Amino acid sequence: MRTKLSRSRRGVLVAAAIAAMMLVVASIAVAASHEGGQGNQNEQGEQGGRPQAPHHAEHVLLLSVDGMHQSDLHWYVTKHPHSALASLVDHGVQYTHAQTPVPSDSFPGMVAQVTGGNPGTTGIYYDEEYNRELLPAGTTNCEGAKPGAEVLFTEEADKNLHSIDAGQGLPGLPGNILNMTGNPATLLNPAALPVDPTTCEPVYPHSYLRVNTIFEVAKEAGLRTAWVDKHAAYDLLQGPSGEGIDDLFTPEINSDAPQEGDTNDWTTDNALTEQYDSYKVQAVINEIKGYDHSGTEKVGTPGIFGMNFQTVSTAEKLPESDGLKGGYEANGTTPGPLLRRALEYVNTKVGSMLAALHAKGLASSTVVILSAKHGQSPTKPSALTRIADGPILEGMDEAWAAAHPEDTEPLVAFSMDDDGMILWLHYRTPEALAFAKQYLLAQNGTGNDINGAPKPYTSSGLSKIYAGEEAAEYFGTSVTDPRVPDIFGIAQYGVVYTSKKSKIAEHGGAAGDDRNVPLLISGGPVSHPAVHDETVETTQIAPTILSLLGLDPGALEAVQIEGTETLAVNGR
DSSP states (O other): OEESSSOOOOOOOOOHHHHHHHHHHHHHHHHHTTOOTHHHHHHTTTSOSOOOOTTSOSEEEEEEETTOOHHHHHHHHHHOTTSHHHHHHHTEEEEEEEEOOSSOOHHHHHHHHHHSOOHHHHOOOOSEEEESSSBOTTOOOOTTOOOOEEEEOSGGGBSOTTSTTTTOOOSSTTTTGGGSOSOGGGGBOGGGSOBOTTTOOBOOHHHHOOSOOHHHHHHHTTOOBEEEOSSGGGGGGGOTTSOSOSEEEOOOTTSEESSTTOSEETTSSHHHHHHHHHHHHHHHHHHHTTBOTTSOSBOOOOSEEEEEEOHHHHHHHOSEETTEEOSBOTTSSSBOHHHHHHHHHHHHHHHHHHHHHHHTTOGGGEEEEEEOSOOOBOOSGGGOEEEOHHHHHHHHHHHHHHHOTTOOSOSEEEEEESSEEEEEESOOSHHHHHHHHHHHHHOOEEEEOTTSOEEEESGGGEEEEEETHHHHHHTTSOTTOTTSOSEEEEEOTTEEEOSSSSOSOBOSSOOHHHHEEOOEEEBTTBOSOEEEEEEEEGGGHHHHHHHHTTOOGGGSHHHHHHOOOOOOOTTO
């Protein structure tokens, strides 16, 4: 739950005929991965860029199944050994102990995969954070303005957060959404963006990122790039140049669904999330076929492209949807009915992409990488403890004000609490940091469990608190970093900060369930199946993609800074 102390924030199982079709698709895709140079021959003249050596891929399709755990992939493939996902596993390299960055939010999770860096390097801690150097959104007279600004790179940055096209004004929505622009920066509201005190101009997401991306490196090498994501603010992935992605399709997931004026958004019902994800899948299939995301302009298949799925994430978070129970069974490892349906949906759509690659003759030249921006916690229903964080932080502000009547601002400048507690303070003195830490550790109270029944909590639901220099060190940066949180609290397992009872899991913290995601590389030159059980990080996806394309991983600035290693693929 975000507090500021401010504004807060279908179906049936696939029929036997579909399953049989997927078996055929998977078999075809596997066979295609062993083809000779057919893929290269069929696509010559359609893609700009340099010729590829036989041991390099010509295309990398990156898929992020947000919320998916490695255990989910293992469960599904074990139960469905002839599925599309199983075909990727059986003919690819798996890293069974892959971890996302902390915080395990969508923004740092995705940025890690395309830069090779963690938040201390990239400067991206959350999609909603605080910056001590920037000026608040809407500032027009910057002379003498007081620095300190919320940075909200969510639907709140859209020109129209109620519309799936983010304010472009397309007719016939949502069915016409594929005609949405591939340049979402034009759909951001400048008045909703923080302001640079030097230029007095709005700070767009791409210029907020501190390091370059795989898209920028690929563009410099003459390759076409594309990506599909959930907010216009994913302009961030363009990189500091603002020009890394040729075609960036970002239908707004938190818009009114299925059409503007409705009271739902696409995440509140899992069938709506499937519908939403299906638009994005079609965009990727259009790109596989050599068109732009709309399917109207012939541009050539991108060198790097892909999308994120949200269906698994909402199936894990919703207590119930479409008459199906969300989350996991009591053992915490077996997906429940809604999540099983969501995994089947993803498998079907991945199979559609594999079929499109084969039909286009690209199966032997395309590597598919499957991972996730984040997992979700807790998977064990009995562990859930929902805690309203607002009263805790309000109490801390009141206690600080009572002890420091001379202070004109509350202690907490901004907080972002999902299943971890991240605070930025107005006062950063040793006294203030110690006060905040001690106050949080002293707070005991009553939240509620999976059934909404009262459930006690201790220490504000936290198991560990990093404050000041400790927090900066945790994130690998300095307290002089204007973006680093002042307080980072690691939640006790199962704690979710929310004042409502509408979700049973969350992400954004440091729990194993948040961070343990699949990482699978399959197809193209990745011809020898293998399983690696050592711990790896999703930051390693970025240099690995460049290596697979025959490009230099060292061209990534975050790789230079952190020494991020390329994953071992086919002995490389």
